Amino acid sequence: MSDKSHGTGGLTFDKSKRQWPNELNVFGALILIIVIFEILGAIYVGQSLLFDSNNRFDSIFNEQRLRIIIIQVAIVGIIALGVTQVIITAGIDLSSGSVLGATAMIAMSFAQVSEVNGGPNPKAIFGPAFLDLPVVVPVMVGLGCGIIAGIVNGVLVAYSRIPPFIATLGMMLFARGVAQWWSKGNPVSFPTEAYSKIGAGMMPVIIFLSLAVLFHLIMNYTIYGKHTYAIGSNEAAARMSGINVPRHLVLVYAIAGMLAGLSAVILTSKNLTAQSGMGLSYELDAIAMAVIGGVSLFGGRGSIIGTVIGALIIGVITSGFTFLRLGAYYQEMVLGSIIVGAVALDQWQQQRAATRS
Amino acid sequence: MSETILETKGLTKHYGGVHALEDADFILEKGEHVAIMGDNGAGKSTFVRQITGVEQRTRGTIVFDGTEVNFSGPLDAREAGIETVFQTLALADDLNVPDNLFLGREKTMFNWLGPFRILDYKTMREATLAGLEKTAVKIPNIRNTIANMSGGQRQCVAIARTATFASKLTIMDEPTAALGVQETAQVENIVRTLKEQGESLILVSHNMRQVFDLVDRIVVFRRGRIVANLNKDDTDGQDVVAYITGAKTGAEYEGAA
Numbered sequence: 001m002s003d004k005s006h007g008t009g010g011l012t013f014d015k016s017k018r019q020w021p022n023e024l025n026v027f028g029a030l031i032l033i034i035v036i037f038e039i040l041g042a043i044y045v046g047q048s049l050l051f052d053s054n055n056r057f058d059s060i061f062n063e064q065r066l067r068i069i070i071i072q073v074a075i076v077g078i079i080a081l082g083v084t085q086v087i088i089t090a091g092i093d094l095s096s097g098s099v100l101g102a103t104a105m106i107a108m109s110f111a112q113v114s115e116v117n118g119g120p121n122p123k124a125i126f127g128p129a130f131l132d133l134p135v136v137v138p139v140m141v142g143l144g145c146g147i148i149a150g151i152v153n154g155v156l157v158a159y160s161r162i163p164p165f166i167a168t169l170g171m172m173l174f175a176r177g178v179a180q181w182w183s184k185g186n187p188v189s190f191p192t193e194a195y196s197k198i199g200a201g202m203m204p205v206i207i208f209l210s211l212a213v214l215f216h217l218i219m220n221y222t223i224y225g226k227h228t229y230a231i232g233s234n235e236a237a238a239r240m241s242g243i244n245v246p247r248h249l250v251l252v253y254a255i256a257g258m259l260a261g262l263s264a265v266i267l268t269s270k271n272l273t274a275q276s277g278m279g280l281s282y283e284l285d286a287i288a289m290a291v292i293g294g295v296s297l298f299g300g301r302g303s304i305i306g307t308v309i310g311a312l313i314i315g316v317i318t319s320g321f322t323f324l325r326l327g328a329y330y331q332e333m334v335l336g337s338i339i340v341g342a343v344a345l346d347q348w349q350q351q352r353a354a355t356r357s
Numbered sequence: 358m359s360e361t362i363l364e365t366k367g368l369t370k371h372y373g374g375v376h377a378l379e380d381a382d383f384i385l386e387k388g389e390h391v392a393i394m395g396d397n398g399a400g401k402s403t404f405v406r407q408i409t410g411v412e413q414r415t416r417g418t419i420v421f422d423g424t425e426v427n428f429s430g431p432l433d434a435r436e437a438g439i440e441t442v443f444q445t446l447a448l449a450d451d452l453n454v455p456d457n458l459f460l461g462r463e464k465t466m467f468n469w470l471g472p473f474r475i476l477d478y479k480t481m482r483e484a485t486l487a488g489l490e491k492t493a494v495k496i497p498n499i500r501n502t503i504a505n506m507s508g509g510q511r512q513c514v515a516i517a518r519t520a521t522f523a524s525k526l527t528i529m530d531e532p533t534a535a536l537g538v539q540e541t542a543q544v545e546n547i548v549r550t551l552k553e554q555g556e557s558l559i560l561v562s563h564n565m566r567q568v569f570d571l572v573d574r575i576v577v578f579r580r581g582r583i584v585a586n587l588n589k590d591d592t593d594g595q596d597v598v599a600y601i602t603g604a605k606t607g608a609e610y611e612g613a614a
């Protein structure tokens with residue numbers, strides 16, 4: 001140890017002792033994966049994955065593929081923003097995909113038009129009083145459904161001390177049941193024009209990135225974020241410090257539920273229909289994004305930025321395999337391996353930190 | 358001097374059938390440093406937990422700084438001015454030094470934002486540096502998470518809370534039990550600094566040399582009861598050991614144990 005770090009009071013912001021942010025490692029992994037695909041692309045298909053190798057665009061990038069990559073991860077990415085916060089508290093949320101499914105059916109039922117091609121809406125769920133409603137109604141219903149599911153999760157976890165895995169597994173089955181029961185398996189279709197604009201075009205991406213920025217700020221600069229990390233890091237210490245841990249957990253799960261509800265609104269708007277199977281296994285994709293992005297399943301560590309990069313890694317891999325014309329099964333094998341690798345790395349880091357102190 | 362900061366009368370804690378603490382009468386004057394000694398399981402930590410509101414006592418009264426208190430939780434005690442360094446460190450590994458010092462009582466701005474009110478990092482950082490300076494605690498970089506710090510550095514972080522919050526009473530439960538020689542010396546230096554600053558202190562310790570180095574008075578616990586109250590200058594290590602093991606019991610406590 002140098003003298004410098006041992007002065008009275010240790011009043012140093014000694015730069016050499018600054019920690020290396022984990023997000024840079026995740027970002028490095030993203031770059032590495034891109035490089036691998038570029039090389040494989042050059043060898044096997046004679047094209048570039050992300051760059052404009054055929055001069056079809058004004059920029060140097062293949063804008064079309066970039067857009068596809070980010071649109072396909074945006075909706076699950078919104079869920080992943082909430083799941084990230086839950087995992088940082090050392091919890092897990094397995095219900096988000098099913099909550100999306102149930103919310104899709106319910107919210108869409110409040111977004112329907114009365115007339116389709118001159119005749120009455122053949123898919124109408126409710127009577128005329130509930131058709132042609134202003135767009136805020138289905139949006140509020142969607143967010144509300146998500147928040148309610150999240151609060152139930154949070155109360156189960158925080159007050160009845162049911163392990164998060166079981167509590168949210170129960171919600172996962174329950175919400176999927178609700179989705180199927182809602183219209184007896186029939187799709188809910190024909191939304192109002194205003195509703196169909198919510199998820200049109202690049203809107204999912206814009207919403208995803210705006211929320212990512214918002215939650216990045218919240219997690220880093222507000223008391224909510226600080227307590228979320230503190231609870232995941234050492235729940236007993238958080239309790240001892242006077243943090244109302246149960247109440248905070250309910251808030252975290254409620255936010256995660258709200259984001260699942262919002263994804264349902266965006267997805268149904270984009271697809272112009274709601275189906276009871278919507279969001280199937282999205283919870284796993286969202287968890288994968290967070291874990292690949294460096295969010296620790298032990299709690300306390302990880303960030304929104306990490307999860308966004310994790311989402312991009314999944315997007316690049318998915319597009320990359322299609323681009324290389326390889327089957328989806330290879331893609332899933334690789335993704336599975338990366339997830340296990342990321343958790344193994346985290347475990348290893350955790351053990352190393354434990355033995356050092 | 359001779360103004361009482363803490364007084365307990367008949368302080369008792371039963372865990373079901375376990376009588377962990379029985380009728381403890383204890384007095385601490387302002388600015389005084391007192392050691393609590395005793396075998397493992399003697400009830401020292403239990404005593405600390407009753408004073409600091411971590412647990413609710415079975416019976417007895419606690420008078421702190423002139424008023425009878427009933428802390429409903431550790432935060433209550435802390436707000437009243439009792440800072441505690443617990444035997445098991447109450448620190449969050451993934452947070453940095455200021456975050457840990459201010460955990461649960463963060464300085465914030467825009468408080469109308471409720472749970473999303475903004476952290477005033479600058480103020481907290483400055484207060485942390487001032488606190489570390491007062492206690493001469495050495496930390497390489499306060500912006501790093503404490504996960505990679507040594508046991509001694511963490512213990513110092515926990516102790517620095519005291520200096521940062523200008524408390525009226527500091528309680529340390531075996532602060533050096535898990536530390537190496539050098540780290541122990543560092544913690545002991547902090548304790549001396551606190552003495553110079555007139556801070557009242559209760560130090561739970563097994564380390565005889567440390568106790569005789571640092572405190573004015575030694576209180577011995579045995580099987581949940583106080584069995585001796587000794588001025589440092591009127592006693593020695595052998596004497597204290599005799600009380601700890603039960604070979605001797607203080608005159609005023611005869612018949613108690």
Ligand SMILES: Nc1ncnc2c1ncn2[C@@H]1O[C@H](COP(=O)(O)OP(=O)(O)O)[C@@H](O)[C@H]1O
Pocket residue numbers: 372375376377395396397398399400401402403404
């Ligand atoms: N939460 C508890 N439940 C039951 N018994 C306890 C509890 N905490 C402490 N005890 C018992 O109370 C006695 C005193 O413990 P403690 O105060 O930790 O001793 P010390 O700190 O002096 O080593 C021990 O016999 C211990 O087993």
Ligand SMILES: [Mg+2]
Pocket residue numbers: 401402403444530
């Ligand atoms: Mg103890």
